[in-house]
Amino acid sequence: MSTGGEAWDRRFSEHEWSQDPDPFLIELVQGLPPGGALDLGCGPGRNAIWLARQGFQVTGVDSSSVGLQQAQARAGQAGVTLCLVAADLMEYQAEDASFDLVVVANIHPGPELLPEILAKAARALRPDGHLFVVGHHLDALGHDGPPQEELLYTEERLLTAVPPSLTIERLETVPRGGPDRSEHWHDKSVILWAVRRPDPALP
Numbered sequence: 001m002s003t004g005g006e007a008w009d010r011r012f013s014e015h016e017w018s019q020d021p022d023p024f025l026i027e028l029v030q031g032l033p034p035g036g037a038l039d040l041g042c043g044p045g046r047n048a049i050w051l052a053r054q055g056f057q058v059t060g061v062d063s064s065s066v067g068l069q070q071a072q073a074r075a076g077q078a079g080v081t082l083c084l085v086a087a088d089l090m091e092y093q094a095e096d097a098s099f100d101l102v103v104v105a106n107i108h109p110g111p112e113l114l115p116e117i118l119a120k121a122a123r124a125l126r127p128d129g130h131l132f133v134v135g136h137h138l139d140a141l142g143h144d145g146p147p148q149e150e151l152l153y154t155e156e157r158l159l160t161a162v163p164p165s166l167t168i169e170r171l172e173t174v175p176r177g178g179p180d181r182s183e184h185w186h187d188k189s190v191i192l193w194a195v196r197r198p199d200p201a202l203p
């Protein structure tokens, strides 16, 4: 898989990336006690920084050096510390059962690699730890998100990528800007909120 690190470097250099955390991550994480969080493909760190401000100890992984530099700088401005790792997600190995929360936000690796990334995320979770996934819905094709239709999400596509070690608590198509925002009809995300089953033998 090409990590697209240079392409993301260019995008992050040329365009200001949102600093607002995902509204559904905010909703779902509220009520969880802070712990260790892993943000796979953290980019300039909007979710990682928000989690750190809530008291989580956050590790962010990304292959874009510009994204990681921006995350580092913004974390400093916000007065929080992130552990940032420059790596391809397909090569990065978190210690098994070491995180309470894993975030996979707006990564669109396609149908072959998404199951691998979610399995990696599930292995990194402690029993009862949570996985949050968000990505552009297929209806956004041509409007937002990646321009290849096979990379976009539907609930069915995401469902087939979820490993057996996770229990799904929410799998929904949602308005991208959050529950209270009126959006264009195509401006939708798919979100997944799942919890790690206690049995360590499950893949």
Ligand SMILES: C[S@@+](CC[C@H](N)C(=O)[O-])C[C@H]1O[C@@H](n2cnc3c(N)ncnc32)[C@H](O)[C@@H]1O
Pocket (backbone or CB within 6 Å): 001, 002, 003, 004, 005, 008, 040, 041, 042, 043, 044, 045, 046, 047, 061, 062, 063, 064, 067, 087, 088, 089, 090, 104, 105, 106, 107, 108
């Ligand atoms: C659309 S941005 C999302 C950034 C952040 N998660 C957010 O929601 O704002 C996609 C990010 O995923 C990273 N990424 C995509 N594929 C990757 C891979 N295979 N290894 C490491 N990083 C990857 C890119 O470098 C980029 O920072």
